[in-house]
Amino acid sequence: MGLRLYEEPKLNKPVLIACWPGIGNIGIMAVDILRRTVGAEELGEIEPWDFFYPRKVLIRDGELKDLEFPVNRFYFKKTEKKDLLFFIGEEQPTDGTGAYAEGTKAYKMANLVLDMALKFGCRRVYTSGAAVAPIHHTVRSRVWVVPNSADLIGEVKSYENTVLMSDIEGRGGQGNITGLNGLLLGVAKKRGLEAICVMGEIPIYIHGFPIPYPKGSKAVLEVLSAALDIEVPMDEINALVQQSETEIESVYERLPSEIKEQLDKLKYVTYARPSEPGPITEEDKKRILQEIDKFFKKEPGGD
């Protein structure tokens, strides 16, 4: 079980931006755009066979030619401002049957990622994921930020369009970040590295569907580009946002009017500070979700 390096560049205290797939592929889409924007080069990988079941076999003329595993690759970029390390995993390792990392494999992978980061002198890590929130798909996603040290609170508060867990109504600063995007934060803390997880909001009624949510990714991308002082052209993500909105709207239009009316109320919900009584109650929320669930379990196409 190990790391494989393609080359050993000299990097100056690089910042690591690590991401695995998760809800709406929010984090990974943002990090991948960032990686391509800066033109990061391949640096190495984590050998996958200890972590994953292979996903593809290639047999030609009765001979096993190749067995393909999910790729977990590091990239690097030296810049005038700061050096960057990227880690992008195609799948989260798990000891169980869930889609999100758990157990010894996840812990080992988190440590391997940090082994690589520390090898190049990294002291700061960003991870990214999704925050499921009672928002409407037409509103701008905000970014929930969670640092692994109280020293970073001031800094993360200064990022535009972000909220802390304590800003979120009813949470009292508590929460849970599932999977490796969260676990890495904890392992980094254990190993003495600063880490911040940035999570783009995804509407509560969309998060269960296996579709990307570029609007959440855009919000994450904005925060990361500001935090890292990297100028990122937004054309690509804007096009993806537009395309996804059209697709979501076409499904939304087919929803029964009573459900749509309920969901429309989410446009006006303020669940994060300053908290004000919103027009939607917890009971409303529960009923909306149940009805939506029922709707999507019907024949494709709905009513």
Add this chain to the structure above:
Amino acid sequence: MSERQPFKLFIKPELEGSPLVVAWNQDAGGVGQKVAAYLNKELASREFAEIAPENFFALSGVSVEDDIAQFPESKFYWCQGKNLAIFKSDIPRYQWYKFLSLVLDIAEKYCKVKEIYTVGGMVSPGAHTIPRMLLSVTNSTETKQTLRQYDLISDMDYETQDGQRPTFSSFLLWAAKRRNIAGVSLWVPVPFYLLAFGDPWACKKIMEFFDRRFDLNINFAGIDDEITKQDREIAQVRSQISELDSYISKLESNLGLTVEESEKLVKELEEWLRRRH
């Protein structure tokens, strides 16, 4: 994670450069399980090692199959006097590569293994009266060459489709290749309506290959009896239920069945054969 030794060695086998036959308990028609059991019985095999289940299987309870509580097993057998080893195992739920590495470690250390053969069934839409073929996938061109004189279909092209994943046998072949161990997967088609009952003919096809390849001198009388019995029972069904006979006749003429016809054939044949057993 347990600190226990990951396997138990019951006895040191006297094996030198022996081939290892690998059979998984989960495969189409139970071919692997049956082949391993038959070889173990006929060749008077002796259990020599066992992989401990705790790191590889969910041990939160037991599963029940056909009314019987199951427990995962991963055992190595030594066919005394034949220089052949057999590994019969459930497919692990976790730590697949670690599990395969352990299998190869044991095979290298105690069998000095040079060749590994996995056996398994694959679902076939054909009739049971059509002679079984034996398909092979090797992990190197050299291995393929060494098997040229056998009657194997060895020109398969295959690529995993979306939503599917490679077989565990493919994973083992790949892992073996990393250690320069020759690997062969043997597959025999099992008619879809025999999946619940097993296909002794398919099992015999694989064992005939091993018999020739390793000069095992296997007594096939037992499996021949099973083939005769099953053929006779299906012939009786055909003579009594004309609809099922017409379905099987269609398959014998290489004509496909509709989903409804296939389901009916499976269900009614299963009910009939269960009543007989």
